[in-house]
Amino acid sequence: MATFLVNIGGVTLMAAIVWWFWLSGSNKNSTDDQHQH
């Protein structure tokens, strides 16, 4: 049970990281291409 919970927790954490920083994150609105120095 503990193993199951830890693994599910880990996968959820990874999904949360992907969601927060990529899918809903600012990377989506990348402005890198606007940089003109």
Next chain:
Amino acid sequence: MSEAPVLKTALSISGASCQGCVKKIRNALEPLTGDPVLVEVDLDKQTVALPENVEVAEAAKIVTDIGYPAEPVTAPEEKTAGGCASKEKDFGDKGADLPGHEEPADDAQAKAPASSDGDQVHLSVTGATCASCVNTIEKALLSVPGVSQAHMNLADNTATATGASDTARLIQAIESAGYGASEIEDEDAADDRKQEQDKKQYKALLVKMAISLGLGIILMIWGMGFGSMTVTGENQITWLNLGILTLGVMIATGGHFYAGAWKAFKHHNANMDTLIALGTGTAWFYSMVVVSIPEALPEMARHVYFEASAMIIGLINLGQALELRAKGKTSEAVRRLLDLRAKTARVIRNGDEQDIPVEDVQKGDRIRVRPGEKLPVDGVIVEGSTRIDESMLTGEPMPVNKTDGDEVSAGTLNTHGSVIYEATRVGSETALAQIIKLVKKAQGSKPAIGRLADKISSVFVPSVMLIAVVSALIWYNVGPEPAVVHMMVAATTVLIIACPCALGLATPMSVMVGVGKAAEYGVLIRQGDALQTAGKIDLVILDKTGTITEGHPAVTRVHPLDNNEDKLLALAAGLEQHSEHPLAEAIVAKARHEGIAPDSVTGFEALNGKGVQGQANGQTLRLGNRRWLEAEGLSVDNLSDAAKGITDEAGTPLYLALGTELLGVIGVADAIKADSKAAIERLHGAGIKVMMVTGDIEATARAISGSAGIDDFRAEVLPEDKADVVNEMRDQGYTVAMVGDGINDAPALAASDVGFAIGTGTDVAIESASITLMRGSLHGVPDAIEISQATVTNIRQNLFGAFVYNTLGIPVAAGLLYPVWGVLMSPILAGAAMSLSSVTVVSNANRLRFFKTSQQPEQHKESN
């Protein structure tokens, strides 16, 4: 859908950078609109469109309150709901082609203060620590309406926004992204303030380092020598107290990391602070679980890691302190330029001489400068003559003679006589002030290679977080016992070792030192890109006049038939002093230089295409070309050898005859600069082809290119065709540098890969070029190329080091060596390695300070 309400651009906002922000704004405005779909947020233009009936002021207040500074737009643009052309996925795009769709941004811009497009605002930024912060800050600035370019320089913690924008909104945008910002108005005061701040921060970091490392070391010694880091029934309360103490120390000495991480997280960003906060937080939290409920874990996993949290923060504080110290040294070039300025000026007003602060000097003031004094402002000499050491500005080691009417620059040193000069440019208008501004700007710019690193680092930190979770799960599932400990150690170590601070510093540090080094050689690099491209140049195209040559005709030969040079020059100067032709000026200047008084000549007459004539000693005195004199019945055959020598050197022979007697020939030519040939040889030595373009006839071009050692030339090129030659050579695959000084060179300078303007040339040329050579000498070109190559190599070393460090460090931290050698890296070691990587990058960049070009100007006189 056909009855969709009309939406009008109602608000101009800043700080909204992602879909999370869009949702937040929509939800916040829902009470006003009744439906979040009736709120359109355009991330590109930073505007919000709302239905007509919504109270705009109230909407602005709500949006401002949730963290996006908003202002009502005065002339809203109509749209149809659902017809937004923004990036929002859940809206259709049928309104994308609505007429005037671009206008909302203009509306917003119209509200900005009266600053023209292209204006720059310089901000001092606090709280930025790594490449991810750079990205976040640049994005935040770009999100402000009107900003066309944004650049953050981590090396000196300044940001520059270009475009019509309100400074307050720029500051707000940076602050809402989680950093501090203030405008840099007075560069001097900002420099002083920054130095002061750096000193304070350095001390504070050392104190914090001492506290956190102190606690960490005590705990470590305790664990190793006197007690045990394992929680038992007897020491549980002690460890609980120590855990709380550790938390206190972590907050007191590493609070800035946690605050930074939280601010970044709120904005969907992750940076160096995130990794440190997560790493140390994981170690502390795990330890507290062990202390609070030890029975929940297997006995061998009841180990605490409070010392790791404290020591990691201590080591990173130490690393940042060292980094701060090394960073200070990189801006030495600018500081040296700032030090060139005189503090006071001896001004003559109403006949009285008085020393006044240099800031109070007005245009038109007469200033006395005595030997050994620095010139306070730019001006023109009105009395006296002297020798001025301009090496600090131009890199030219020899003092230059200056007399009435000659221009002099602030920051140069009067080495010889006492002179009085009239101020023509004061304050920020002086050449020195402009140079300082230019160097600072270039130091802050980023070449393409650096932008690549920024792109990588923006996805780097979240990727590291994923790697940490994956390695934790692997350890938990397949690792040896105590699996839970290994899992926590591996995750913490990965998070700590992977910090991208070295990556963020790699490029700006080298650019800063490289641009400063170039300035020492009188080479002003205006853009980071030029710094990178200059190293790849394989063809240099030179303009002739003013670039290879002096730019003004001078007497090269005086050949009298009766061996009396003085007589020849006296008569010629007597005649030519009435003329304003450049050739005439050259002859008069030569006579003056030789101390020969011009003879009295009357009845001066200029004959177009022939020469000049007048009356001397009752006879007709003629000075002109061969055809004219022969037409007047004079034979010039006696002088044909001398004349050939003159034409071979690309000069013009002028024959002088008094009555029917031929007196001699004077050669006038635009002489090749003394060091042009040596500079061209240096370019050849570097494997670079040299070509000349000129509007002169082929014979002259051939003579000049032969004397200067130029590989190829194009003669009779019209000014407007110079750019075509540049483009033609670029099409052939060359990386072309164009070197010129005149307005006519400007298109070619702009068309080339790297344009070099001779600093003594026109402002237009200087504006069109990416590099300015303050010395008139061509040596600046090979100097710039060598410095550029050294700087790019240094950047590559830094980036390579930073990437290799992370590429090797992360797998080792994750435990890749464990199956082979049974070694799992300690989080403390990871903290030390991370700090070391930044210090290494900064130190490597500092190495550039000792770079010397293959031909080195004499050392600047530091004594001034």
